[in-house]
Amino acid sequence: MKDQDAKTLSNTQRAVRDLRQMILSGELAAGTDHLESELAETLGMSRTPIREAALMLESKGLLEMRPRKGVRILPVSSDDMREIYDILTELESLAAQRAAEAGYCEDELAVLAGSIAKMDQAIEAEDLEAWAEADELFHQELVRLGGNKRVEAIVAMMSDQVRRARATTLFIRPLPVKSNEDHRVVFQAISEGRPDAARERHREHRLQAQAMLCGILEKHRLNSL
Amino acid sequence: MKDQDAKTLSNTQRAVRDLRQMILSGELAAGTDHLESELAETLGMSRTPIREAALMLESKGLLEMRPRKGVRILPVSSDDMREIYDILTELESLAAQRAAEAGYCEDELAVLAGSIAKMDQAIEAEDLEAWAEADELFHQELVRLGGNKRVEAIVAMMSDQVRRARATTLFIRPLPVKSNEDHRVVFQAISEGRPDAARERHREHRLQAQAMLCGILEKHRLNSL
DNA sequence: GCATTTATTTGCGTATACATTAAAGAATGC
DNA sequence: GCATTCTTTAATGTATACGCAAATAAATGC
Known part of the structure; x- marks a missing residue:
């Protein structure tokens, strides 16, 4: 070390x-x-x-x-958050589509499946920190499976920019049950090789996350996280 | 100076x-x-x-x-080109959509319109350099109108990475007549406030550009521009 | 007292020096 | 002759020094 x-x-x-x-x-x-x-x-x-x-x-x-x-x-405002989530929405949806097109076998999808399992456990235990960590892993792995290094780099960059904000919002937002459901559906679409479904479902997932987060930020006047 | x-x-x-x-x-x-x-x-x-x-x-x-x-x-391979165009496709389409949603008035769209006019003239004169310059202006302005600074920065970054390749491919590719037609349609959709149309048409435009460019690169074995 | 000018300080931009270490070349043993 | 070890070289990574300009404080004029 x-x-x-x-x-x-x-x-x-x-x-x-x-x-x-x-x-x-x-x-x-x-x-x-x-x-x-x-x-x-x-x-x-x-x-x-x-x-x-x-x-x-x-x-x-x-x-x-x-x-x-x-x-x-640099602080992150709710406007910044909107910009960032717009980018994450587009690029992660693309990654989901590409991952579905790639036709990965079961154990190539093991990490993704694992992250979903971890999120389920975390919700069960109402451990938000653990959930957030697993959620991050899911998105990171999804993008990796998308097979575009530049997308990976950009998404990582954008994720860094919002990480601070998440720490704050994590305990204000509702329990991410719906979120987990989304992840499962996206995973299904990828493992069954349905690119359009994977893309669209992930897109909706991100759009909802954006609306929820920006909503919270504006409501609580959290404007420089 | x-x-x-x-x-x-x-x-x-x-x-x-x-x-x-x-x-x-x-x-x-x-x-x-x-x-x-x-x-x-x-x-x-x-x-x-x-x-x-x-x-x-x-x-x-x-x-x-x-x-x-x-x-x-760094050289740019045809695989790099694919990665880059995938990103440009997603982010520029988003910009086109947002530009259409923004409801810009005629003179806010003057630069965009101007770039299209320049491209038409350039095609008329078969001046490929001039066309490329105007094309770049179109895409840059489109993204600016999209109103997301981060998208602007990323697109600029990706554009830089392919600029070298364009200099080479410019004189191999067919006259970009179809391309100009696309630009006009996207412009129409933006000025008439039709986000979905703007988005979808621009997406197709970029996908075709990608297929054409990568096709040329692979055909001519140009693998490190 | 207040404004304006003049010192003073302070942090940055950049040149430079130097230790470190990887790579290239020389020398040695077999 | 080939492999191996030892030298040497050379490019980087980093510390340091210093001039300059901006910000602050002091001083002067009114």
Whole structure:
């Protein structure tokens, strides 16, 4: 672990990983500013790798570098959420379609099936954190099965941008029972090789998630997560 | 011009701009490797801004930084082209739909209309370069009208990745007469506020472009543009 | 007192230096 | 002659230094 950390990874890569983690966990709160030198000290390295990491995270939409004002952790508004979910809807639906077209066999779909099982258990136990984790796995695996690396990268990027918001909304939203039902139907369509069904059902699934989430954000006036 | 260059832009920004241009123009050919120090000398600056620029271009998919091997200009294969066009198809269709929903008035659609006119003229004159330029403007403006900044950024990124390939295929492919017809239909649908029609027609338009381009690439064994 | 100008500070952009380490080349043993 | 080890080279990753410009504080004029 520490080996991997110190040996194979460059400081720049560690900085990317650690800063990302700190942003997703909220340790670096949305909307806050941080000097390059502060971050450098925090992570125990010089400004150079910090700058390089910040540049990368900037192009991933997690922060913004503003001369003299420091690195700003970007907040996510409900408008941002709409933009992001629009993209997730389109690209994940495509992935679902492609996955269905690919004609995967049962054990190639094992991870996807597993994630659904985990979500069911989590709902049973009313463990929202576990559900969220399994949900994330489902979407990630779905996109992987879609077989388009660029889609995978874009979806991962968009997911990062909303992860903070999910932590907040998770406990406000209704129990995601309907969501699980959707996942099952999408899975069925994929395993039976029905591309149109997979695509359409997943699309509806995402549109509903978007409406629900944006609804909550606006209702609670949560405008910079 | 030179003012903008020297005064307001940082060396890093200039490096991003210039390297991008050199890649798109083919001055830095696909598949070639370049040392950071060479690039630094070429652009008349130190390695620091070059590295920062390279990092940014790496996350835009134009190059890859490989330790000890230098900066590699990424080639685009026909598989890459498929991935990219799949994404362009989904996101631009969404943009077309949203543009139609937005109910833009005539002069908000002037640029779009203008680009179509330019394409018609270009076809008339059989000026493929001019056509390509106008085509690019059409797609860019369409996405802008879609009103999703993230979609705009992603589409721009994907467009950059295929631009090199277009220069090659432009003179192999048939005269894009059908393409112009498509643009007109999409425009009509947008200006008349028919989202579904705009979306579907644009989708078909892109699917055909994809089939045509990938077909050409495979037929001519052009596999690293 | 308030506005305007002048110091001062401070953070960034960038050049530069250097240690590290992978790759290439030379030398050795068989 | 071929494989293997040792040298050497060279490119990167990172620390550091420094000039410059922007933001802040101080000082001056009114």
